[in-house]
Amino acid sequence: MHFKEVKGILSAENGMNLYRGCTHGCIYCDSRSHCYQMDHAFEDIEVKSNALTLLEDALRRKRAPCMISTGAMTDPYLHAETTLRHTRRSLELIERYGFGVAIQTKSARILEDLDLLRRINERAKCVVEITLTTYDDDLCRLIEPNVSVTSERFAVLEAMREAGIPTVVWISPLLPFLNDTEENLRGLLDYCVRARVRGVLCFGIGLTLRDGNREYFYAQLDRHFPGLSERYRQKYGSRYEIRSDNHARLMPIFYDICRKNGMMSSVEENFAYLHRFESRCEAEQLRFF
16 A cells, blocks of 8 residues: 555546545456556556645535545545545545535445445435446355355345445446356346335446456466466457456346336446535425426
């Protein structure tokens, strides 16, 4: 872990990442890709030491409250968060200035901040986004080794439901020859139905591989699933978009289950919801109508 001052913290779309790199060890992580020009080892977490000062300054300057999103490139609940508490301190600022938050994670550590998330949601809008990839916890421990297993993430979804905090689930990626099965998809969607999530994001059955994350992914396949990387090389070569042979069969199942259970399923609808700021009064009016 090392510290670095940065020039800015919020993107043009009001997204932020307080850390750079990750210690969760997911074998497919796109953030390892060379195109992001990381100049340090991926597991050597870069802590943006002045991020909170920059965030407070940015929130003060905004003319109207909006949704602040975090978790797109780096999980906000890395192991370092346990001691540094940068995510919690950023949530305190978001609450203080009356903004909303959409926060994405794979970690049950988010429950440590449930009090803050609840307070933000009481005043404005808080959406918790949880990534689910593998219904089988044993397989999850192999492809996402240093993070909460899927059943623990389901417990997070249930806790958010009980707290009245809306949730969106990302079902991504579904890896060919590993978890691209109907059984896995139905198991994950059953978790979503039981937790009464607001929406589910699925970009298709497969994954993306760029230079940098492709090499790491194949090395981990060789470590845990001998021979599988060769199947990938033979079938997909150096393609960026890796599409499972089961895509055409499984996506209608995905849309059908979402429709029958009132869960948003289109990418556009989910993103519009995540980016739309609502005060508590506005949210209550929308639910009433």
